[in-house]
Amino acid sequence: GQNIDQPTEMTATEGAIVQINCTYQTSGFNGLFWYQQHAGEAPTFLSYNVLDGLEEKGRFSSFLSRSKGYSYLLLKELQMKDSASYLCAPLYNNNDMRFGAGTRLTVKP
């Protein structure tokens, strides 16, 4: 397998910043997706990183280090509606999409 590792659960406070890490194997790696999934719902796209560095998109930013096999999703100004699972999904060999088990984020008031 591609050994995709991300924390199982995280808790943060409304208004705070949280960083969700993901590590993956680098062989055959093309790029990495982040998806958000609310309980009982379908995943929705957040970001796709191909190049090293940080990409910012509103309150959400995603970082990639290709050589280290490492990515993180940064959520700023947390809101209660951000309580969800966040899925790290590297793409390999242009056609092999793998998902991590997801990080369940709970935002508390």
Place this chain on the structure above:
Amino acid sequence: DAGITQSPRYKITETGRQVTLMCHQTWSHSYMFWYRQDLGHGLRLIYYSAAADITDKGEVPDGYVVSRSKTENFPLTLESATRSQTSVYFCASSEHTMTDTQYFGPGTRLTVL
């Protein structure tokens, strides 16, 4: 604009029966995908299709069959359902390539007794 739909939303069947899950998208996207999602495993790709009449295996294709005679439809068939195929199944589509944003359907919760 219906987007991407799946039917049925819920299905209970018995071991050994054939089951077909339907997926329909209205965007004329080239790529379509089938995933299953189980607790502790995350999403796993079953099959995908780059265009009509072109399908390829994903990570966990055994026990499943797909077809894509029309761009907008991508049915998934379990030829002889097993309990291990109890799962939530998601269909998704992307416009041109694997790296384009994938849009997911609402899912089908399948229980095999």
